[in-house]
Amino acid sequence: xTAGGVxxxxxxxxxxxxxxxxxxxxxxxxxxxxxLKVGAYVERFxxxxxxxxxxxxxxxxxxxxxxxxxxxxxxxWLLEALGVVWxxxxxxxxxxxxxxxxxxxxxxxxxxxxxxxxxxxxxxGRLTADAVFARNAMREVEVFLPLAFFLARGEGVDAxxxxxxxxxxxxxxxxxxxxxxxxxxxDLAAGTxxxxxxxxxxxxxxxxxxxxxxxxxxxxxxxxxxxxxKELHVLEDVxxxxxxxxxxxxxxxxxxxxxxxxxxxxxxxxxxxxxxxALRGRLESRMLFGHRRKDKFDxx
Amino acid sequence: MAExxxxxxxxxxxxxxxxxxxxxxxxxxxxxxxxxxxxxxLLELPVLYRQALSSxxxxxxxxxxxSLVAYLESLCTRSYFFVYGARARLPERLARxxxxxxxxxxQALWRETLASLAITVVATVVAFVLVRGDPDWFYSxxxxxxxxxxxxxxxxxxxxxxxxxxxxxxxxxxxLAAFLFTHNAQIALFAFALGFAxxxxxxxxxxLNGGMxxxxxxxxxxxxxxxxxxxxxMIHGATELFAIVLAGAAGFSIGxxxxxxxxxxxVDAAAEAGRRAATAMAGxxxxxxxxxxxxxxGRQLIQLDAARYTIAxxxxxxxxxxxxxxxxPAP
Numbered sequence: 001x002t003a004g005g006v007x008x009x010x011x012x013x014x015x016x017x018x019x020x021x022x023x024x025x026x027x028x029x030x031x032x033x034x035x036l037k038v039g040a041y042v043e044r045f046x047x048x049x050x051x052x053x054x055x056x057x058x059x060x061x062x063x064x065x066x067x068x069x070x071x072x073x074x075x076x077w078l079l080e081a082l083g084v085v086w087x088x089x090x091x092x093x094x095x096x097x098x099x100x101x102x103x104x105x106x107x108x109x110x111x112x113x114x115x116x117x118x119x120x121x122x123x124x125g126r127l128t129a130d131a132v133f134a135r136n137a138m139r140e141v142e143v144f145l146p147l148a149f150f151l152a153r154g155e156g157v158d159a160x161x162x163x164x165x166x167x168x169x170x171x172x173x174x175x176x177x178x179x180x181x182x183x184x185x186x187d188l189a190a191g192t193x194x195x196x197x198x199x200x201x202x203x204x205x206x207x208x209x210x211x212x213x214x215x216x217x218x219x220x221x222x223x224x225x226x227x228x229x230k231e232l233h234v235l236e237d238v239x240x241x242x243x244x245x246x247x248x249x250x251x252x253x254x255x256x257x258x259x260x261x262x263x264x265x266x267x268x269x270x271x272x273x274x275x276x277x278a279l280r281g282r283l284e285s286r287m288l289f290g291h292r293r294k295d296k297f298d299x300x
Numbered sequence: 301m302a303e304x305x306x307x308x309x310x311x312x313x314x315x316x317x318x319x320x321x322x323x324x325x326x327x328x329x330x331x332x333x334x335x336x337x338x339x340x341x342l343l344e345l346p347v348l349y350r351q352a353l354s355s356x357x358x359x360x361x362x363x364x365x366x367s368l369v370a371y372l373e374s375l376c377t378r379s380y381f382f383v384y385g386a387r388a389r390l391p392e393r394l395a396r397x398x399x400x401x402x403x404x405x406x407q408a409l410w411r412e413t414l415a416s417l418a419i420t421v422v423a424t425v426v427a428f429v430l431v432r433g434d435p436d437w438f439y440s441x442x443x444x445x446x447x448x449x450x451x452x453x454x455x456x457x458x459x460x461x462x463x464x465x466x467x468x469x470x471x472x473x474x475x476l477a478a479f480l481f482t483h484n485a486q487i488a489l490f491a492f493a494l495g496f497a498x499x500x501x502x503x504x505x506x507x508l509n510g511g512m513x514x515x516x517x518x519x520x521x522x523x524x525x526x527x528x529x530x531x532x533x534m535i536h537g538a539t540e541l542f543a544i545v546l547a548g549a550a551g552f553s554i555g556x557x558x559x560x561x562x563x564x565x566x567v568d569a570a571a572e573a574g575r576r577a578a579t580a581m582a583g584x585x586x587x588x589x590x591x592x593x594x595x596x597x598g599r600q601l602i603q604l605d606a607a608r609y610t611i612a613x614x615x616x617x618x619x620x621x622x623x624x625x626x627x628x629p630a631p
Contacts, residue, residue, distance in 0.1 A: 029384075032353045034377050084478040091482040095489065095585075105385055106330050118381070122571070126385055129393060130401075131571075134578035140493035172496075185496055189554055190578070191571025197381075200374040202319065203367045207306050233366050240367065280364050281306050288307070288362065 020180060024195070026124060036120070037196040038182055043115045044194055050111030055097050059090055098136040103129050108197075116198035122181075122191050131190040138186030145169045206239055207277040217266070217274035223258040224282040230295035232283060235276050239269070247272055308363035315355050319375060322348040326378050335389075349379040397582070405579035406623045412549035412556070419503055420545055423510025424517070431518035441515035450516070456523040463525065463532045464603050477596020484540060485588045488547035492581045495551020496570075498559045502551035509544060531608035536595035538616040543587035550577035550584070587619070 026034045039047075066082050101109040107127055108118040119135070121127045146169040152162045176184045181193055227235075238250050251268040254260070254275060283293060305313075325345055328336050337345070356372040363369065406413070430437040435452040442451070450462055487505070494501035513533075520529035557573035558566060594611070602608055 028353065028376075028380055030350060030353050032357055032376070034380060035373060036377065087478040087482050091485065095485070105382060107381065107385075120381070127381075128575065130575045130578040130582070133582050134574040137489050137578060137581060138493050138496065140490050141496065142493075145490075145494075188567060188570050189496060189574030191568070191575065197377050198374060199378070200367075200371045202316070202323075202371045205309055205312055205365060205368070207309050207365070229364055232364055236366060277306070280308070284306060284308055284362060284364055287364070 024181070024193075026120075028124075036193075039115070039117045039194040039196055041176070041182060043117060043196070044176075044182065047109070047111035047115040047117055050114055051098070051109045054110055055093055059093055062086070062089060095136075098139070099132055102127075102132045102136070107132075112194070116196055117194050118197040119192050120195055122183075122187075122193045127192065131192055133190075135186035135190035135192050138184070138189050141169065142172045142175075142185055146173050203240065206236060206273065207280050217262065217271065217278075219258070219275065219278045221282070223260075224279055226254075226258050226296065227279060228293040228295040228298050229283060232276070232279055235272065235279070239272055239276060244268075308359075308365060308368075311358065311362060312365075312368060315351070318348055318351055319355070319372070322352055322379060323375060326375075326382060329382060330378075345379070346383055349376070349383050352376050352379060397579070400627070401579050402583040403623050403625075403627065405576050406546060406583065408576055409546070409549045409553055409580055410624075412552040413545060415552060416506060416545045416548035419506045419548070420510040420513075420541070423507040424514035427511040427514025428518045428521075429514075431515045432522065435519070435522070438515050438519060441511040443512075450519065452519060452522075456525070459520065459523055460525060460528070463520075463528050477592045480595050481589050481592025484544070484592065485585050488544055488584050488588060489581065491544070491547045492551045492554075492577065492584075495548075495553070495555040495577070496558060497555065499552050499555030502548050502555065506544070506548045513541075528605055531605045531612070532599065534612035535599050535602065535608040536591045538612040539587055539594060539619065540591035542616070542619055543584045543591060546580055546587070547584045550580045553577045 022038045022040065024036050024038060026036045028034060063086065066086050070079060070082060098109055101112075102119050106113065106118065107120070112118060119127060119132065121131060146166065149162055149166040149169050152165075154162050172185050175188075176182045181187075183193060187193060235250065238246050247268045251271050254272075286293065322345070325337065325341055325348070328341075329345075352372060353376050356369070356376050359365075359369050359372055427437070427441050431441070438452050444451070450459060491502050491505045494505065516533070517526065517529060520526055553573045554570065554577050557569040561569035564572070594615070598611060599608075602611070
């Protein structure tokens with residue numbers, strides 16, 4: 001997360017490489033670590049593709065509208081004014097689309113919002129307008145320069161030069177692949193990061209025994225010691241997803257594992273809910289006494 | 301029933317209303333800016349934010365409900381960026397930019413500006429001397445598309461005509477202005493972004509630009525139109541060339557910081573230089589807009605050499621005073 005970590009990596013001081021989960025420490029002034037996740041390549045690429053789709057789609061529609069107006073009126077005096085408007089709008093679109101959205105409180109373009117991403121200052125401070133401007137002005141060499149080389153055609157020496165140029169500009173394009181925080185050139189020049197910041201809704205508590213039908217089922221401590229936190233979380237995911245077949249399979253596995261000898265005609269969902277609530281209660285109370293059982297292999 | 305509930309359930313039940321309140325305030329604020337919030341809501345927000353943060357710490361240590369922890373993390377992150385984010389409104393931000401930030405950024409780039417200026421001047425002089433010596437050099441410096449007939453093959457009369465185009469109507473003026481502005485601004489942004497590659501491509505762009513200038517001047521001087529051409533060029537060139545020199549300087553400052561970060565880490569140096577240069581660049585776009593206006597309107601409407609020189613001198617002096625007039629440091 002911190003710039004220091006990045007530099008350390010860039011300097012090659014850290015020899016051993018662990019697989020990177022993408023989680024970064026992000027401590028607020030109140031001393032709480034918000035644990036941000038750096039945006040994945042797929043998400044960032046999709047966000048960019050969406051943005052360019054919106055941008056160029058919008059420009060295309062706008063150009064068509066201008067042409068339609070020209071065609072309909074056939075007024076010579078309009079040509080001039082519309083030409084000016086078209087030039088200015090495309091210029092502002094190309095250079096300020098990203099800036100205008102990222103300089104707002106949400107710090108994300110529509111594409112980034114859809115992918116649940118936002119821009120943050122890498123040092124945890126406030127994201128300033130000049131940083132947003134810098135990171136987006138760099139798109140000039142990251143997108144448009146390679147594009148120009150890619151679209152250029154030439155023969156002989158020209159072809160060789162274009163190839164060299166394409167390779168050279170390819171370095172800018174592929175830059176995010178070679179650093180831990182997946183920063184592109186613009187992020188580096190502005191000191192920013194792109195992180196996951198999805199909007200989550202508060203889901204109902206599965207251990208809410210009044211609302212979920214699970215009363216009447218009791219488990220012995222031995223049966224509850226079969227699993228740890230990791231399995232509890234998997235169980236939570238399975239119940240929340242609500243897929244019948246998955247629940248049936250999981251319920252079967254648990255019944256076998258804990259040697260369930262109670263009533264056998266309980267619906268899978270009820271059984272899983274009851275077991276989840278009981279297991280969570282057991283693990284949480286042990287956690288209060290200082291023991292967090294990582295997973296089912298954690299026997300201490 | 302309460303005794304049957306988990307501690308984490310009770311923890312959640314007691315605080316849930318506050319979290320939802322914070323969430324609704326945030327949604328409101330994010331949709332319409334701070335202006336949408338009432339006074340008491342604005343005061344409430346930081347308090348709710350700190351509550352949510354403490355809830356997050358507690359939830360992490362007592363609750364194994366991962367959806368709850370994920371929700372609180374997302375809520376705290378959103379409110380963190382709101383509470384600590386920049387909230388100056390656009391008019392204030394713009395006022396600050398023009399009154400302080402822009403001149404300060406330009407002042408901080410004085411060394412790079414001098415380097416950029418030197419490169420441009422040297423390229424101009426070299427191109428000038430070469431083209432005066434052998435007019436064929438002209439074609440090496442100037443793209444035929446941009447020359448549009450102003451080349452050594454043209455007659456003196458036609459060259460003179462390009463300097464004093466008689467335009468009867470306003471036609472063509474605003475279109476030209478818009479085109480010149482977008483074209484130049486795009487090039488300037490490009491020069492800035494290229495600076496990241498250790499300054500060299502930016503320097504090359506400046507050399508090309510200066511070379512073109514020198515070649516044009518040489519052509520007109522060879523036909524005894526030097527004074528007139530300089531006036532024609534400088535009426536907007538004072539602003540435009542200054543802007544391009546500044547764009548080059550902004551690019552240099554980034555490239556220099558990346559190549560020679562000094563005591564700071566390369567990443568920190570790049571970020572610091574990038575932000576400062578970006579402020580200057582935003583200003584360059586403004587300058588080029590002004591230059592485009594002068595070029596599109598002023599140059600065609602004002603045909604007197606003396607008036608052209610006066611405007612050039614006044615704009616140049618204006619920019620210099622605006623940028624370099626000593627100011628009190630920011631509070």
